[in-house]
Amino acid sequence: MKIIKDIKAELKNIVLSRTFDTILPPLIFALVNNFFNLNYALILAIFTALALILKRFIKKENWKYSWGGLFIVLFASALTLLTDNASSYFLPAIFSSSILLIITLTSIILGKPIAAWASHISRSWPLAWFWRKDIKPAYQEVSIFWAIFIALRLIIQIILFQSASPLFLAWANILLGWPFTITILIISYIYGLWRLKNLGGPGVEEFKNDKNPPWEGQKKGF
Template sequence: MKKILKETVEELKQFMSGKTIDTIIPPIIYVIGNNLFGLNVGIILALSVAFLFALLRLLKKENILYALGGIGGVALASGFALIADNAANYFLPKIIGSGALFLISTISIFVGKPLAAILSHVSRGWSFDWFLRKDIKPAYREVTIVWAILFLARMLLQLFLYNRGNLTELGWASILLGFPATLTVLVLTLIYGGWRLRVLGGPGIEEFQEGKNPPWEGQKKGF
């Protein structure tokens, strides 16, 4: 158990190294600005903060990927709000995104290529044939099913709050269902996924690539 926790902490450090706060603060500023000064000022303040984060990353010569993502996200959300002159529409892109992720997850399950396996393959560079083994794929399929349920639940909750029209509720839901929820799901995914791979008894990715025969030690690190 200690080893699992240590590996999980290492994975989380890598996940959080991207300065994810750059995508969290602008929505907070938007809600506060809109409530105090109106839609246009809220948008200007949110965009200004997003640009400030990007500038700070550039000056510090840090990775500005998340800062640029924050600028793009705020710009897109602001467009939705301005077009309809409705402050709540700022959060429509996230609602649409939750729905899209639910559909993608569901489709990936039915076509036999779970989203969790695809994302792990892309981020880690492991051979995709390994993910499709009968003694490996069930772990990624089960994780993807859980993801799909969570994406659906998030979309439904966001839609409910959107129809209520309470911007403050939408803002807090957007924040809590964003980074904190993602972090929680990541932790559970790493713990459950690693345990499930060991139960399935398949080869580790290195054993698979080296063509080793059973008995295998299994996947020791990562999911």
């Protein structure tokens, strides 16, 4: 089916190889800390992040996400050492979820939905197209959907953090990270295209070419 091929293409552009670099270090930390001690867990997590950078460099792959992963590992490790609490390793994830929720809710309240900004930045589509009355509701509704997901993830992270269970928190962060995010993106893509069709607005190319109605609407990409 065409929709399946489109979704695969979208996910390939979004995910690439960055998933592995972001989930492996915290998983190593949680597993090692569960069976050994905090210091070993921190050392191996940092070593894992460095090894991933080296691997990307040798294979001449995109390694900027590995550097981002290393920064997060170092920051989380510093928090863990300062608090002497293994669960503190996952505070950056809780903090990022909180900030993202605030940004998403603010964009919805201001009527400039974050889903539209994300699409504009990644696709370079005209910003004016997103703010049309026959286009924006689709992105507003998807942004509300994102806000619900982010809030749910944050609640689960806080509950597990308070339970002081690093291993459970690690698995929750992994499952509520890329796997759940990919599911959200697929649903957003399918719903977004369906909603744009019902709104009856022009497609991006039709908008660029200043085409008069009736429009065919957006056929691919959201």
